[in-house]
Amino acid sequence: MPLVFSLAWRFRSNKRQNGFISFISASSTVGIGLGCFVLILLLSVMNGFERELQDRLLAIIPHGEYTAVDVNGLADWQEEIRKLSDDNRISFIEPFVKATGMLQKGNELKAVEMSALSPDFAEQNQKVTQVTDAQWQTFLRNENAVLLGQGIMQHLELKIGDKVQLLLPQITNDLSLRAPKSLWLDVVGSLNLAGELSNHLGLMHMSLAAETLGVKNGAQGLRLRFNDPFAAPIIVPELGFAMAPEVYMSDWTRTEGNLYQDIQLVRSVVYVALILVIAVACFNIVSTLVMAVNEKQSEIAMLKSMGAKDSLIIQTFMLQGLLNGAIGTLWGVVLGVLMASNLAQVAHFVETLFNVQFLSGDVYFIDFLPSELHWNEVVMTAIIALLLSLLATLYPALKAAKINPAEVLGH
Incomplete structure (x- = not known):
């Protein structure tokens, strides 16, 4: 395994790591995953409503x-x-x-x-x-x-x-x-x-x-x-x-267009809101890495005294933060795809279990929760989450590279 991967994984999985740092790290992973999961699910629901609008309502009027x-x-x-x-x-x-x-x-x-x-x-x-x-x-x-x-x-x-x-x-x-x-x-x-x-x-x-x-x-x-x-x-x-x-x-669009416009508006609001949720979760990556850098100053100083370049230190901490984002993105995307692909069955089970009805056929043009998964939206969600995770690692990684070995080891 390349040295940068080995160091990043060792720093991330260190059992002696401060418990609070571990909690913040786990929170960032869960937050990113949850944001990806909900974003994929809600976009699929909006796609489903648009499909049903075209196949049902626009087939009649x-x-x-x-x-x-x-x-x-x-x-x-x-x-x-x-x-x-x-x-x-x-x-x-x-x-x-x-x-x-x-x-x-x-x-x-x-x-x-x-x-x-x-x-x-x-x-x-x-x-x-x-x-x-x-x-x-x-x-x-x-x-x-x-x-x-x-x-x-x-x-x-x-x-x-x-x-x-x-x-x-x-x-x-x-x-x-x-x-x-x-x-x-x-x-x-x-x-x-x-x-x-x-x-x-x-x-x-x-x-x-x-x-x-x-x-x-x-x-x-x-x-x-x-x-x-x-x-x-x-x-x-x-x-x-x-x-x-x-x-x-x-x-x-003059008679029934308000429904289509509502779908597009909700899609835009959902996309912006959940991207911000992912961005907030990525701020936890910043907190995690800043505290990890402060805790591991001696290890960083020893690496630099052994000849490690600043680029190695920067790549190590960037990769450590990116691992958090990648793990969260992976499970969020997997759960989102599974839920979006089976939403109608899950919704029907919940309706039967709690004796409720999410959509009434007397009011809406459908009486079930539709869903249509678009893989381009799944890929875009994953890319955005990974990019935000990568950006969140820049400041802590640069801070780690600026550590002075002589000053840290002297204390």
Whole structure:
């Protein structure tokens, strides 16, 4: 073993070492490991939330919407679909009519946002709604059929096969209100939607909604989904300005973007906070080495009197401190990777054991703790911890190299 490694390990594992120094040394190792463990775990949770946001919520809601300024709807929307279909960034396009009104059953009322869809685009919409094949086929055959979110059905105590009344407000050209139009719809299925969407979203036929609301062109606008939903804020304006009719433009970040922004904010705060935790733990390395240098002045003086150069002394104490950081980083990374890889199972076990629920499916778009491990973040965490540990050793190592052998041995 090279001399510098031998000296560093001997100084670190010396059984005659002051007990307080050993305690501070162990504290620095544990602190660094704990910081790495929590950082890897929380970053994996944030990655998991971002993945579920994309796979679940963004699979249901449109990534971009173009709504006609004209009250009669979007003129020549079939041609607009044909032109947009040539863009390889778009995965799906469909026309829509949006009807906001009230559902009534008996004395109970519930506000609802009805998305009216065309059966011509049935295949993709069935994947999004996640209803059974039988319910979807029944919906396609019956123009008066409606699919309602589970939250709406629970609130109105509806079941499949019931009839429900839909009240749609009428707005005249002078913005005055008339008596609402009433439709009786057949409940043919429930939508397994995410979080709050289940409490206010329903699906009906576009032709019926257009006729009821007086949308003469048959569609109010177009809805798009992109291969990369996070590119929607850039793509939506680009395509919207190129369209012939005047349209209002919107993307998912305006309606559900607060959730994505919260995830990114928490990720940044967690990263900064836990890096500071690791940095504070590294200050214990400074304390440990400073006390070790003061305790081992005679050994350092004898080494220098035997011909040891300052560089050897500096490398010895830097390596001693780096060993503390490396051991802490190693066990922190290992535990962090193991926990992040099995977080869903561990969380479920804790929920079952203590009869608690961390996330409610009625409020959030998922009812479990997601986790997705990114190895680049694991490597970055380990590198940052080792660099901070190395920086913490500089001052004590330089102080050790400045010890005067004649002065120390003379006493």
